[in-house]
Amino acid sequence: xxxxxxxxGATLYFDNTSCSSCDRQVGWCDACGQLAxxxxxxxxxxxxxxxxxxxxxxxAYSVCNGMIATGAGPLCRRCVTTTLVPDLSDPANVERWGVxxxxxxxxxxxxxxxxxxxxxxxxxxxxxFKFAADQGDEKTLTGHADGVITINLKEADPVxxxxxxxxxxxxxxxxxxxxxxxxxxxxxxxxFGDEPGPEVTAVFGDPAPLDYSEALERYYENGPPEDxxxxxxxxxxxxxxxxxxxxxxxxxxxxxxxxxTLAAHGVIxxxxxxxxxxxxxxxxxxxxxLNEVNRAMGLTDLVPYIVPPPVVEKLRLIDNGVRAAAGR
Ligand SMILES: [Zn+2]
Ligand SMILES: [Zn+2]
Ligand SMILES: [Zn+2]
Ligand SMILES: [Zn+2]
Numbered sequence: 001x002x003x004x005x006x007x008x009g010a011t012l013y014f015d016n017t018s019c020s021s022c023d024r025q026v027g028w029c030d031a032c033g034q035l036a037x038x039x040x041x042x043x044x045x046x047x048x049x050x051x052x053x054x055x056x057x058x059x060a061y062s063v064c065n066g067m068i069a070t071g072a073g074p075l076c077r078r079c080v081t082t083t084l085v086p087d088l089s090d091p092a093n094v095e096r097w098g099v100x101x102x103x104x105x106x107x108x109x110x111x112x113x114x115x116x117x118x119x120x121x122x123x124x125x126x127x128x129f130k131f132a133a134d135q136g137d138e139k140t141l142t143g144h145a146d147g148v149i150t151i152n153l154k155e156a157d158p159v160x161x162x163x164x165x166x167x168x169x170x171x172x173x174x175x176x177x178x179x180x181x182x183x184x185x186x187x188x189x190x191x192f193g194d195e196p197g198p199e200v201t202a203v204f205g206d207p208a209p210l211d212y213s214e215a216l217e218r219y220y221e222n223g224p225p226e227d228x229x230x231x232x233x234x235x236x237x238x239x240x241x242x243x244x245x246x247x248x249x250x251x252x253x254x255x256x257x258x259x260x261t262l263a264a265h266g267v268i269x270x271x272x273x274x275x276x277x278x279x280x281x282x283x284x285x286x287x288x289x290l291n292e293v294n295r296a297m298g299l300t301d302l303v304p305y306i307v308p309p310p311v312v313e314k315l316r317l318i319d320n321g322v323r324a325a326a327g328r
Contacts, residue, residue, distance in 0.1 A: 063098035084130035096156035103175035115326025144185035184249030191321035
């Protein structure tokens with residue numbers, strides 16, 4: 001996550017809505033695609049000079065920091081990707097929705113950063129999001145189908161998330177983690193279609209002999225195989241080849257985001273290595289040091305996984321697919 005400089009010289013961060021130094025309004029400008037301050041009197045973006053107004057989700061609910069060219073909208077390009085929101089008459093729902101939108105903006109930023117911006121801007125099927133709460137017996141299942149990523153609103157509740165994190169042994173149960181995992185399912189279909197060929201099954205395994213729901217049930221009853229660490233990036237990835245793909249893709253997006261952030265701040269690395277093997281090596285090295293920082297603060301490890309050789313090949317397949325899709 002890169003930072004930018006306000007016209008006053010102060011540093012602007014991705015989630016900022018105003019500059020802490022000069023108090024100008026700040027936000028992500030759709031007109032120039034960057035974080036920028038807004039001139040007080042003229043409401044023009046100080047990065048591109050276009051007249052801007054706040055995204056409607058910003059002015060009405062404070063769940064976005066977007067700005068759109070005056071006359072466009074009412075929603076910014078990131079907010080229009082959400083096609084279902086929870087009941088907003090409940091203030092707690094607005095707050096949780098805001099947490100999910102903030103995670104979604106980071107996901108979309110990350111896709112732009114690795115050249116997959118087209119996937120969410122004009123993909124086929126287009127990438128869309130639904131954020132909903134359980135309605136009595138009608139449960140909202142977090143998942144992906146036909147380009148639509150659905151996240152249950154309770155994943156924005158830290159108490160629920162912590163209980164689930166312990167119960168299911170998922171150290172990375174976070175909002176951004178959910179979004180990256182579900183995007184992983186979308187990415188699999190975008191890159192390899194509904195019936196991935198032998199180049200995918202050779203690396204991830206053949207899904208044909210496995211019934212999906214039986215595989216999940218077995219996992220939740222018996223846990224992962226003892227040697228999952230030798231072959232998978234997480235315990236949950238051992239459930240089914242396509243869950244493995246989503247978990248591995250999620251790790252891939254984590255890696256890109258962390259390296260991008262470290263490079264932007266000149267910490268540990270000065271640039272994101274262009275070569276895949278060098279990027280993996282950089283990330284593993286950075287992870288050791290960043291985990292030590294977290295342990296110094298009594299937090300869980302930032303990168304709780306070690307990458308065994310079979311997972312390197314899974315990541316390589318995804319990296320090749322992403323580079324091809326991004327035209328790199
Ligand atoms: Zn400023
Ligand atoms: Zn602008
Ligand atoms: Zn917005
Ligand atoms: Zn999944």
